[in-house]
Amino acid sequence: MEETLEITNDFVSSISLRHANEPEFLQAVFEVSEDLIPYIEKNPEYTKHKILECMTEPERAIIFRVPWINDKGEIEINRGYRIQMNSAIGPYKGGLRFHPSVNLSILKFLAFEQILKNSLTGLPMGGGKGGSDFDPKGKSEAEIMKFCQSFMTELSKYIGPNTDVPAGDIGVGGREIGYLFGQYRRLRGEFSGVLTGKGLEFGGSLIRPEATGYGLVYFVEEMLQHKGDSLKGKQVVVSGSGNVAQYTIQKCLEMGAKVLTASDSEGYIYDPAGIDEEKLAFIYELKNVKRGRIKEYAKKYGCDFVANEKPWSVKCDVALPCATQNELDENGAMELVKNGCHIVGEGANMPSTPGAITVFQDNRVLYAPGKAANAGGVAVSGLEMSQNSMRYNWTREEVDAKLKWIMQNIHKTCVKFGCEEDGFINYKKGANIGGFVKVAEAMLAQGLV
Numbered sequence: 342m343e344e345t346l347e348i349t350n351d352f353v354s355s356i357s358l359r360h361a362n363e364p365e366f367l368q369a370v371f372e373v374s375e376d377l378i379p380y381i382e383k384n385p386e387y388t389k390h391k392i393l394e395c396m397t398e399p400e401r402a403i404i405f406r407v408p409w410i411n412d413k414g415e416i417e418i419n420r421g422y423r424i425q426m427n428s429a430i431g432p433y434k435g436g437l438r439f440h441p442s443v444n445l446s447i448l449k450f451l452a453f454e455q456i457l458k459n460s461l462t463g464l465p466m467g468g469g470k471g472g473s474d475f476d477p478k479g480k481s482e483a484e485i486m487k488f489c490q491s492f493m494t495e496l497s498k499y500i501g502p503n504t505d506v507p508a509g510d511i512g513v514g515g516r517e518i519g520y521l522f523g524q525y526r527r528l529r530g531e532f533s534g535v536l537t538g539k540g541l542e543f544g545g546s547l548i549r550p551e552a553t554g555y556g557l558v559y560f561v562e563e564m565l566q567h568k569g570d571s572l573k574g575k576q577v578v579v580s581g582s583g584n585v586a587q588y589t590i591q592k593c594l595e596m597g598a599k600v601l602t603a604s605d606s607e608g609y610i611y612d613p614a615g616i617d618e619e620k621l622a623f624i625y626e627l628k629n630v631k632r633g634r635i636k637e638y639a640k641k642y643g644c645d646f647v648a649n650e651k652p653w654s655v656k657c658d659v660a661l662p663c664a665t666q667n668e669l670d671e672n673g674a675m676e677l678v679k680n681g682c683h684i685v686g687e688g689a690n691m692p693s694t695p696g697a698i699t700v701f702q703d704n705r706v707l708y709a710p711g712k713a714a715n716a717g718g719v720a721v722s723g724l725e726m727s728q729n730s731m732r733y734n735w736t737r738e739e740v741d742a743k744l745k746w747i748m749q750n751i752h753k754t755c756v757k758f759g760c761e762e763d764g765f766i767n768y769k770k771g772a773n774i775g776g777f778v779k780v781a782e783a784m785l786a787q788g789l790v
Contacts, residue, residue: 349378356397363446365666369453369691370397372698372710376773390789392781396456399449401425403499407473409491412481421492423471423499423507426452429783432503433469434459434719434726436510439517443472447666451510451690455719457776458712461751464723469505471496477512478632489520497525502533502729508722509538511665514584515550519543534729537722541734546725548740549718553688554588554663555741556717556748558596561659561686563752564707567766573597578657578682580604581664582628582635585688585715589663590621602652604664605635609652612644656680663688671696678704687711698769705765713751713772720747751775 353371360366374393381387407419422445425433435455438448448470456468475488500507509518518538525535532544539545548555558572565571575598579586582603590600599615603624612620620642627633639646653660653673660682662669666689674697677685685701686709687693693701693708701708721744728734735743751772758778759771 345379345382348382349375352378352393359398360446360449363449365446365691366449366453367446368695369450372691372695372769373453373457373773373777376770377777380774380777386785387781390785392784393777395784396427396777396780397453399424399426399452400428401499402445402449403471404445405495407475407488407492407495409484409487411484417488419473419475419488419492421471421473421495422448423496423505424448424452424469425499425505426468426470427456427780428467429780429787430460431465431467432501433505434466434508434722435468435470436472436508437513437517437521438470438472438510439475439477439512440472441474441476443474448472450666454690454712456780457773458716459719459723460776460779461713461754461772462716462720462723462747463750464720464747466506466719466723466726469507470510471507472510472513475512477517482516485517486520489517490524493521493524494528496521497528500525500535502535502726506534506722506726507536508719511583514538515540534726537725539725544725544729546721546728546734546740547737548744549721549725550584551588551591552721552744553585553715553718554590555592556720556744557585557589557661557663557686557688557714558592559717559745559748560709560714560752561661561684562596563749564684564686564709564766564768567752567756571596572659575599575658576601576656577659577661578602578652578655578677579688580609580652580662580668580692581689582624583663585718586663587621587625587628589661589688590616590624591618593661594618594621598659601657602655603635603638604652607634607636608646608648608650610635610639610644610646611652611655612638612642614642614644653677654680657682659684659686661686661688662692664692665689666691667694669693669697671700673697674700678706683707685709686714688715690715702767702769707766707768709755709768710772712776713755713768716751717744717748720744
C-alpha cells in the first residue's frame with residue numbers, strides 16, 4: 342500500500358513539473374491516478390507502455406486568436422482553444438465553453454475527464470474539449486454571431502465529423518451552436534455532423550438539451566435501486582439553475598422526489614414546499630428567456646434566498662451539484678453528512694473538491710463522479726452523431742430509452758470495477774478503472790502513436 346502511494350505521488354510529481362500552473366488539470370489527474378495506479382500495478386503491460394503517461398499528455402493542444410468587432414465598431418480580441426486529448430477509440434468529442442474563466446488548465450482537465458466519460462458510454466468517441474474566454478453575457482445577438490463566426494473560421498481547420506466533433510457547454514447553447522454550424526457549412530461547403538447539440542431543423546437529436554440532467558437522475562435511481570431503494574419521496578438538494586439543473590429537477594419530479602433548492606452565482610433559494618412543475622417553468626423562463634437571477638424566485642414564491650452561499654447546509658437525502666467545478670468543498674461535504682445525505686451525484690464536471698470526496702468516502706456516502714453520473718449529455722451527442730451518419734432521426738421515446746440503457750450500463754461498469762470486499766460500491770474507483778480499461782486496450786493494440 343505504501344509503495345503504491347509512493348508510485349502515485351511520484352507520478353503526480355512528474356506530471357506537475359510538465360504541467361506547472363495548471364491546478365484544475367493536476368487535480369483531475371491526481372483524482373484519477375489514485376484509483377488507476379494500484380490497478381495498473383497489477384497489469385504490467387500498462388506500466389511497460391506508459392499508458393497513463395500517454396493519456397495525460399494531449400495529442401494536440403490548439404490555441405488561437407479570435408478577433409471580432411463589437412456593436413460600437415471597436416475591435417475585440419479573445420483567445421480560442423481546442424484540446425484534442427485522446428482519439429484511441431474514436432473522433433475527439435467534447436464541448437466548447439465560452440466563459441471568462443476558460444484557460445488551458447480548465448480545458449485540459451475537462452478533456453482528460455472526457456476521455457474516461459466517453460469510454461464509459463460504450464460509444465466510439467475519444468476525448469476533447471475547447472472554448473474561449475469570451476463572455477456571452479451582456480452581448481447582443483449580433484455580437485455573439487460575429488464572435489462565433491470568427492471563432493469557427495479558425496477552429497474549422499482542425500475539426501470534422503470523423504476527426505473532432507465539438508458540442509456545447511457553459512455559455513454555448515443552441516443559439517451559439519447554430520451560428521458555429523452555419524459558419525462551418527459556409528467555409529467548408531458541406532453539410533455534415535461536425536457539431537452536436539444542433540437544432541432539430543438541421544440535424545439535432547431529440548432529448549439532447551435534457552440529456553445530462555435526465556441521465557444524472559437515471560444514474561442516481563440505479564444507485565438507489567442497487568440497494569433496494571428509489572428516489573420516490575426523497576428530499577433532494579440541487580445546485581445551479583441552468584440547463585443541467587433544470588432538467589435534473591424535472592426528472593426528479595417525475596420520479597417522485599422533492600427538490601428543495603436551486604442556485605446561481607449570487608446564492609441559493611430554499612423552498613421547503615418543494616419546486617413543482619409551475620415553479621420549474623418559472624425558473625426556465627427566468628434563466629433561459631429573461632436571463633434573470635435566482636433570487637427573483639424567492640421574491641415570487643415567498644421562500645428564503647441565501648446570498649453568497651451554496652445549498653449544502655440544507656437537510657436532504659440526495660445532493661446533486663449541477664453548477665461548476667469545485668463548488669462543493671470539504672466543509673460543504675461535512676454539512677451534507679451531518680444532515681443525513683447518503684447519495685451525491687455530480688451533474689457538473691468535478692464539482693467536488695478532493696477534500697469533499699474524502700469526506701464522502703470516509704463516511705460511506707455513495708458518491709458518483711461526473712464522468713459517470715453526467716455522461717448522459719455526451720451519450721446523446723454520440724447518438725446524434727449516429728443519426729447524422731444515417732441521415733435519420735429516432736423518436737423522443739427511442740432516444741430516451743437508449744439514454745436510460747447507456748446510464749444503466751455505466752452503472753453496471755462502476756459496480757463491476759468498484760465493488761469492495763464488504764459490498765460497498767466505490768463509484769469513483771469503478772468509473773475511473775472502467776473508463777480507463779477500454780481506452781488502454783485500444784492504445785496497446787494500436788502501438789506507440
